[in-house]
Amino acid sequence: MQLFYHPDLDDTTIDFSFPADESRHISKVLRKKPGDKLNITNGKGILFEAEISNAHHKKCEAKIIAKTTTPNKPYRLHMVVAPTKLNDRFEWFLExxxxxxxxxxxxxxxxxxxxxxxxxxRMEKVLQSAMKQSLQTYLPILNDAIPLKDFLNTPQSGDLFIAHCEADAVKKELYHSLTPKQATTVLIGPEGDFSPAEITLALSSGYHPIALGETRLRTETAAVVACTAVAMINL
Incomplete structure (x- = not known):
C-alpha cells in the first residue's frame, strides 16, 4: 500500500484536490489515471480511500469513497531533544x-x-515522509524550539525522565522505569550533555534520571533508544 498525506481532509470531505507537487507525483511519476484508487491520511488518525476523478499534473482531483478511523497507540510519548550540530543527524532521529x-x-x-x-x-516534511513510509495515520506534533529552562517551566503529565551522563548519579535503566500505557516525557541533551545546573533544575521539576545502556550514546541514538524502550514496554 502507498500512503498519501493531505492535512485538510476531514469527516465531511467528499471532493478535493491535491497540491501541485503531489498532483505531479501522482500523474507523472506514478502514472495514475481516473478511476484509480489512493489511500490518504490527514495525519489525525483517519485513513481515507479515494478515487481519482481528474489526474491533471497540476491539480489532481479525487473523491472520498471510504474512510476508517484508526486507534492511536496505547501510550503517549513526548521526546524533548536538543538539536544536533549536524542537521541530518536530527532528521534521522525524527524519521x-x-x-x-x-x-x-x-x-x-x-x-x-x-x-x-x-x-x-524541512523537519515537518521529514515527519510526513516517515509517517507515509511506515503506513501510519498519526503525524507527530513538532513544536517550536524552546530554551530548556522555559520548557521545564511548562507542566507535563505522566512519567518524566532525563537521560544525562553524570557518572556519580544513581540512575535506573529507562526500560525498567517505564509504566505501560502511560504518558511519558524524556529529555535528551546535546552532544556536550546537559549542564549541572540544567540537571539540577530538571530534577527539581520532577524528572527522574535514567540510563540508556552501558555505553555513551550520541544525542540522536539516545533519543531513538528511548523511543524503542517506550514502544517495547507497550507491546
Whole structure:
C-alpha cells in the first residue's frame, strides 16, 4: 500500500484536490489515471480511500469513497531533544522516532547546544515522509524550539525522565522505569550533555534520571533508544 498525506481532509470531505507537487507525483511519476484508487491520511488518525476523478499534473482531483478511523497507540510519548550540530543527524532521529512511535517532539536549546536554530518546515516534511513510509495515520506534533529552562517551566503529565551522563548519579535503566500505557516525557541533551545546573533544575521539576545502556550514546541514538524502550514496554 502507498500512503498519501493531505492535512485538510476531514469527516465531511467528499471532493478535493491535491497540491501541485503531489498532483505531479501522482500523474507523472506514478502514472495514475481516473478511476484509480489512493489511500490518504490527514495525519489525525483517519485513513481515507479515494478515487481519482481528474489526474491533471497540476491539480489532481479525487473523491472520498471510504474512510476508517484508526486507534492511536496505547501510550503517549513526548521526546524533548536538543538539536544536533549536524542537521541530518536530527532528521534521522525524527524519521526513526516516527517509524517507531512518537506523539510529540520538542527541540530544546541547552547551555551546551551547538545548534540553536532549526528548520522547522524541512523537519515537518521529514515527519510526513516517515509517517507515509511506515503506513501510519498519526503525524507527530513538532513544536517550536524552546530554551530548556522555559520548557521545564511548562507542566507535563505522566512519567518524566532525563537521560544525562553524570557518572556519580544513581540512575535506573529507562526500560525498567517505564509504566505501560502511560504518558511519558524524556529529555535528551546535546552532544556536550546537559549542564549541572540544567540537571539540577530538571530534577527539581520532577524528572527522574535514567540510563540508556552501558555505553555513551550520541544525542540522536539516545533519543531513538528511548523511543524503542517506550514502544517495547507497550507491546
Amino acid at each position: 526513526k522516532a516516527t517509524e517507531i512511535g512518537v506523539h510529540e517532539i520538542t527541540p530544546v536549546i541547552c547551555d551546551h547546544s551547538e545548534r540553536k536554530v532549526i528548520k522547522k518546515e
